[in-house]
Amino acid sequence: MARTSKSSRKSVQSKAEEICQYMLSTLEKGQRPILEAVRCNLDNSIYDPSVGYFVPGDKVVKSELNVSSVQKLARTVFMLEILLNNINTGATNTKRELYYMAKGLVKSDPSLKPIDFDGQPESDSVIEFITDMLEVYREELNCFADDRGGQSYSQNLIVTETMNDGEKATIDLSKLGTAPFQPKNQPTALKLKAKGKIDFCLIVESQGTANTLVTRGFTKRNNCILMGAKGVPSNGVRGWCKLIQDQLKIPMYFFGDLDAYTMQNIFRTLKAGSAASLIRNKDFSAPDVKFLGILPEDIKEYDLNSYKVKEKDASEVRALKKARDVLSNDPFFKDKKNKKLAAILNFLVKNKIRCEQQALFSVNPKDPLMPEKIILDKIKNKVFI
């Protein structure tokens, strides 16, 4: 049975070769090789309050070679060869590129036709199986997602990037004018340094709102890092936040809508990772991030415009239904460490209202600095969770 141990520090290449050797020699004996991968779903997610993110449980997905699985295993070995070749040559690719590369190889070799992929989801699932089986990050297989979200602004941050050829580049964020810094999906290659003291990092759910705050001079007046998450945080955003948390050790706040979707899909993923990326959460979650708002009490305190969730809006109703589900099943919200966050979800389920982050802009339309004042006020008075 092939399973690489979690603690092993072997290179991806040797792990992969170990598995192939195991499969081949088992076949030589006329026996069925069995491949195992971590089961990446909520069922197998354990929230560890001591580290603050989801860690994998004991459950595994087993693929034993038989008539039904022979196609999947042939595809796995085929894709593994492409990925190892990338690692050996230092090439990187996105999942989509890998899909087209696989298609190209199949077209050029008629004997491979049976394993042709019918669409990208098919090749994606093979790549995911490989990462779960080797217990490595996709990025360690030189497979990167498009850079999405995480655009950051600061007058105090300097990033040093080690590129694939070993050369280093230094980026002083204060020298970028109005352009943001776009973090890469390869957080391990980045080194951060503060220029003077950085007081906090603010992660805003909407990239647009982050941009507006910058335009109104937020980063000029405050020694901070301001970042737009752009919805559900990508691996890039999650890795970038983890980096800021670990290397700069500054307070981090998340500011977004008061609604079930933001709480359970965006904030929870940023703070504790996700079930789908169980083996990566260690490096792709920032457990120290606080929920600055919008909090239920902010509505009254700052007289924010809130409104009832429309019963006809299918996505809102779905989010609320999921919230109920999450409250009883999600180990993160069930843990007493997060009971105040769970209380917000309970509040939303009960009152069926929502309040958007942009509500801050209409508190006093004549004062363009009002949103900034409220945010700073909340940080100062420690009104966050």
Next chain:
Amino acid sequence: MANKITSSSTAEYFAKNLQQVGFSSPTKAVLTTLKEAVDNSLDACEDNMILPELSIQIERLGKGGSKNSDLIQIIIEDNGPGLSAENLPRVFGEYLASSKFGRGRCSRGQQGIGISAATTWAQLTHASGVRVKSKTASMKKAVEMYIDVDIKGNKGLVKKKETLEWDKKTGLQVEFKFDGRIQLNGDGGLLTYLEGTTLVNPHLTLKYKMPDKEWVEVERVSTEVPVVPPSVLPHPHTMKLGEFVTHAGLFGRTSLKIFLKTGFSRITDHSLKLLVKNGMKKAWLNKAMTQFDDKELKQIFAFLIDADLSSPSTKSVLTVGEDSLAKSIQRLGEVDFFSVVTRKPKICDFKPTVVEVALARFIDRGEEDKSVQLLRFANRVPLQFDKSSCAITRAIESVNWKSYGLKQSKNSIPQGPYIFAVSVTSPFIKFKNASKETIDASEELVDEIRLALQKAGQKLSRHIKKEAKAEDLERKIRHIEKFGPILVNGLVSMTKASQARKKRAEDGLSKILGIDTEVAIAELEVAEEKLKSLKVKQAEKLGES
């Protein structure tokens, strides 16, 4: 002050409410007229032990009088006993003039509304009622009449009458001309109706001609006229209080004891003792029925309802039978395979009921991805409208057909080139409306139908499973040939293994996957064996040895 209150005749009521009895659209008008005439013919033949031979001719004569309709002519001729000249105007022109009303038998017609409604429709849309030609065994010549409904007086009006030669021993021919539209196929189609009628009447020989089509002849596959069992006395538990009081009124000075014992089924001396034990006054048993007041009758009724009586007899129900159904289904097309089930009579909602099911896959009709064709029957009459609320549809939807190898979305009708025919027979079928299109879906009845369907499904699945197993084996062999070499080549290339290792791994792989194939072959053989024994049984049913 209130307006003057008037009363109207039954005919007036139905003339204004023809939609309630199946004349709600031009398309339904054609189907209902055909259905009523055929029902009457088949009932008459059965009552007189005649093997029915029906000829049906439908033509489009031109444009109809009302908007979006054609002038339709329907001529239906049977070899039944015929009707006497006196009875013709009553049967065709008078509402509720029936020999079958409430008699508790499994006949198709029950109330005596249908055919008079057809006459009314023809009269309203084409200004002339029905033409009937009839000859009974005692008549030398046939009599022909043109009959209208006297709507004010609810009686048949003979417009014209003559006698003529007819080279038939006995029989009846009716002709209607009216506004309608012709729909041949689909749920409400005329051909669907005729197919259904053919299926559940194996003893019927049918000749028919549709507009612009050739004559089609379907021969009978059984020479046995179904004997409609005689009606039985009512069971107290099937009655309502009002019915009980009326029933009691018919017995005059008879004592309660005699009334209960002779007026009902399932009441014995033992049951009478039980009534007394439960608190009914013993003296009442010998009291004359006329001496009871309403309050006392109510009390007696309550004692009866509470009493633990045997279930009603199931003798009054009639079945088509598995053998006849098996033969009859072959008349609908080229059958790939089929299964039939006739349940034993059962009491559903205190009424004796029989459910029969025939499921068949056809080579030359239906499609893989469309719902199966559903044929519903109540007392051997096809039901063609308002499918969704019918007990039969509900039962079909509640079965998990996937476990029998059929395609099915959750809680819906399964898919494939199949015909699902389900027949419910009972002397008292509870319909949802007067046009008798939907059987009321009581829980007990739906359960009973579901049991029949499940049994038929199990039989059917033997065919489907054999096919699935054969497909499985083919897929497995294909898989091994396709993916095996790619897997081994990939592993050899990744590990830079020798040719000797490659050869060993290839042999090992064939061995492993070979075992899988052997299992599949064994499963296929078992499935084939099971199917073979089922086919032998079915061949016996069809009379082939």
